[in-house]
Amino acid sequence: MPASFARIDLAAITDNVAAIAASTSAAVMAVVKADGYGHGAVSAARAALAGGASWLAVAFVDEALALRHAGIRAPLLALITRSGDDLDAAVAAGIDLGVGSLECLRAVAGRGARVHLEVDTGLSRGGARTEIWSKFFAAARDLDVVAVWSHFACSDEPGHPANARQLAAYHDALHVAKHHGITPSIRHLANSGATLTLPESHVDVVRPGIAIYGLSPGPGCERAVRDLGLRPAMTLRSEVGSVKRIPAGSGVSYGWAFTAAHATALALVPLGYADGIPRHAANSAQVAIAGRRFRIAGAVCMDQFMVELHDAPVGPGEEVLLFGPGTHGEPSASEWAAAAGTIGYEIVTRIGARVPRVYCRDGAAA
Numbered sequence: 001m002p003a004s005f006a007r008i009d010l011a012a013i014t015d016n017v018a019a020i021a022a023s024t025s026a027a028v029m030a031v032v033k034a035d036g037y038g039h040g041a042v043s044a045a046r047a048a049l050a051g052g053a054s055w056l057a058v059a060f061v062d063e064a065l066a067l068r069h070a071g072i073r074a075p076l077l078a079l080i081t082r083s084g085d086d087l088d089a090a091v092a093a094g095i096d097l098g099v100g101s102l103e104c105l106r107a108v109a110g111r112g113a114r115v116h117l118e119v120d121t122g123l124s125r126g127g128a129r130t131e132i133w134s135k136f137f138a139a140a141r142d143l144d145v146v147a148v149w150s151h152f153a154c155s156d157e158p159g160h161p162a163n164a165r166q167l168a169a170y171h172d173a174l175h176v177a178k179h180h181g182i183t184p185s186i187r188h189l190a191n192s193g194a195t196l197t198l199p200e201s202h203v204d205v206v207r208p209g210i211a212i213y214g215l216s217p218g219p220g221c222e223r224a225v226r227d228l229g230l231r232p233a234m235t236l237r238s239e240v241g242s243v244k245r246i247p248a249g250s251g252v253s254y255g256w257a258f259t260a261a262h263a264t265a266l267a268l269v270p271l272g273y274a275d276g277i278p279r280h281a282a283n284s285a286q287v288a289i290a291g292r293r294f295r296i297a298g299a300v301c302m303d304q305f306m307v308e309l310h311d312a313p314v315g316p317g318e319e320v321l322l323f324g325p326g327t328h329g330e331p332s333a334s335e336w337a338a339a340a341g342t343i344g345y346e347i348v349t350r351i352g353a354r355v356p357r358v359y360c361r362d363g364a365a366a
């Protein structure tokens with residue numbers, strides 16, 4: 001076993017999807033973009049399908065083609081169609097295409113593509129804006145329109161006024177679509193936040209990403225995540241490299257952002273920002289060693305960081321748990337996110353290519 005690896009509990013993904021599926025009458029489209037939020041796209045996709053997902057979504061056509069090449073046959077949507085994408089390969093591979101502009105509509109027309117029309121209901125990211133809905137739907141009339149969809153801006157904050165406003169705008173868009181003869185076979189707009197806290201947005205298909213990996217979209221959804229019994233699938237572990245004692249007054253790591261207040265001991269952990277450990281977590285994030293918490297001392301380096309041990313009896317080779325489900329006293333990815341001023345999504349998604357993913361099911365090798 002390598003010293004550092006991300007253990008991925010595929011049973012957690014399967015169980016999380018099953019719990020989500022049981023909580024709604026909508027079908028589940030599991031989002032496995034960005035290498036399955038860092039968990040491994042193919043393995044995450046299979047685990048999600050085993051939990052009852054009937055659709056998969058990724059961001060880009062290339063990601064969708066990779067899933068097809070791995071033998072995954074489930075209905076599959078590439079949310080974002082880019083210029084330069086191999087659209088004929090996508091159509092040949094049975095990949096549905098997200099289309100959110102008139103230019104994109106023109107690019108996909110005449111190729112026999114199955115399209116999901118994206119409407120902008122308030123995120124101001126992808127999707128056709130209200131002003132062009134009539135033109136957009138009229139131009140899509142001869143296409144194979146599978147879905148009309150949208151995306152929330154603030155669904156991680158239950159009760160945020162944007163949520164109801166976007167849902168109403170979405171129904172307006174469906175109305176305009178219908179007026180132009182477009183009645184999609186499915187409607188979808190609920191990401192994890194809306195899946196967890198806004199049931200009226202579920203319509204035909206929900207599109208959870210972060211929740212299937214057992215993390216909350218934000219602090220406002222933590223309780224819903226707990227109530228559904230979702231559990232984090234990724235545990236990031238390493239091993240203590242060396243331990244050294246330093247006298248009071250010693251500066252630690254680049255920039256001496258930490259100075260030992262008294263004689264103390266440091267453990268080196270061989271993971272750094274090149275592995276996705278956020279540099280913003282300097283002096284704040286914690287790890288667990290043998291069930292006890294220790295704080296990062298000083299800057300996170302490219303390949304390693306230090307934690308202050310005080311007088312704890314910790315030696316080289318001991319397991320260091322950076323984050324995970326919390327069953328061995330370790331912090332959650334959400335705690336790391338809070339320490340680094342970011343979101344749990346970024347913590348798991350940025351774990352780098354140097355960190356092997358090791359798959360298990362409920363702790364047993366998979």
Ligand SMILES: *Cc1c(COP(=O)(O)O)cnc(C)c1O
Pocket residue numbers: 031033079151190191192193207208209210211217
């Ligand atoms: C990433 C993404 C999702 C999943 O979002 P989560 O917040 O992770 O649930 C759903 N829909 C679209 C369009 C996305 O880009």
